[in-house]
């Protein structure tokens with residue numbers, strides 16, 4: 001979609017972290033915003049921050065893991081704005097801990113939030129986008145989806161799934177006027193699920209910013225790019241090495257402290273839970 005001015009975007013995960021930044025970057029491009037997450041008060045604050053951009057913006061609180069909630073969300077947006085042109089599947093969750101310490105319910109909730117909700121939201125909007133011969137779906141994966149890390153295995157599984165799912169639907173939609181992109185940010189500083197830990201990322205990956213992630217979302221839509229990794233440093237050589245020999249890549253990541261980083265965070269999370 002080269003020209004996005006005046007279109008309607010649904011941005012999920014709009015209450016905190018990266019989502020509000022994506023909403024503001026889209027609003028700056030003249031895109032009208034339907035914003036969702038579960039926390040109404042925080043959604044309203046993001047909506048207030050869109051006031052200078054002279055676009056229409058409205059919050060639609062919803063729990064994306066709930067099927068009825070998803071249907072109501074899309075109906076309410078349709079009634080208020082009309083058909084959605086851009087879906088930004090940004091909402092997600094992560095919990096760094098040993099895999100065996102996750103309950104089956106926690107595993108299911110993570111898969112529902114990170115993978116099933118974005119896939120089903122897309123399933124609900126694609127037919128109407130194809131009808132209007134216009135639409136773009138941007139889904140937020142992660143560097144974790146390119147290479148699974150210990151203590152973040154379920155998260156990595158969901159994010160890897162989104163990369164291949166995007167690749168599949170993108171090819172299926174070729175020629176329809178509708179397209180799909182996936183964004184893979186590394187550790188994002190300033191705000192979001194990594195920033196709350198108040199840690200420095202391992203040197204080998206470094207950190208990126210909310211601004212760079214939001215810019216990548218706009219670029220993916222306007223230039224119709226399949227996949228964008230948003231991270232400083234030597235990521236592409238590492239991705240290539242992983243494709244050739246995943247075992248060697250694990251050795252490199254272990255050697256450069258990435259796995260220690262996750263182990264320490266898991267230990268910290270566990271002791272925090274024990275004191276609650």
Ligand SMILES: NC(=O)c1ccc[n+]([C@@H]2O[C@H](COP(=O)([O-])OP(=O)(O)OC[C@H]3O[C@@H](n4cnc5c(N)ncnc54)[C@H](OP(=O)(O)O)[C@@H]3O)[C@@H](O)[C@H]2O)c1
Pocket residue numbers: 012013014015016017018019036037038039040042062063064065089090091092093094113140141142143184185186187188189191192193194195
């Ligand atoms: N931050 C990073 O370093 C980083 C790196 C790579 C990829 N990512 C990805 O970027 C995306 C945004 O991450 P973030 O850092 O902004 O995370 P965050 O600060 O934890 O925010 C997550 C957002 O998702 C919403 N959400 C969570 N569960 C939901 C549910 N069941 N229903 C509706 N909304 C729900 C939250 O809102 P409510 O709690 O109000 O519902 C919140 O707005 C995620 O997909 C994440 O995996 C982040």
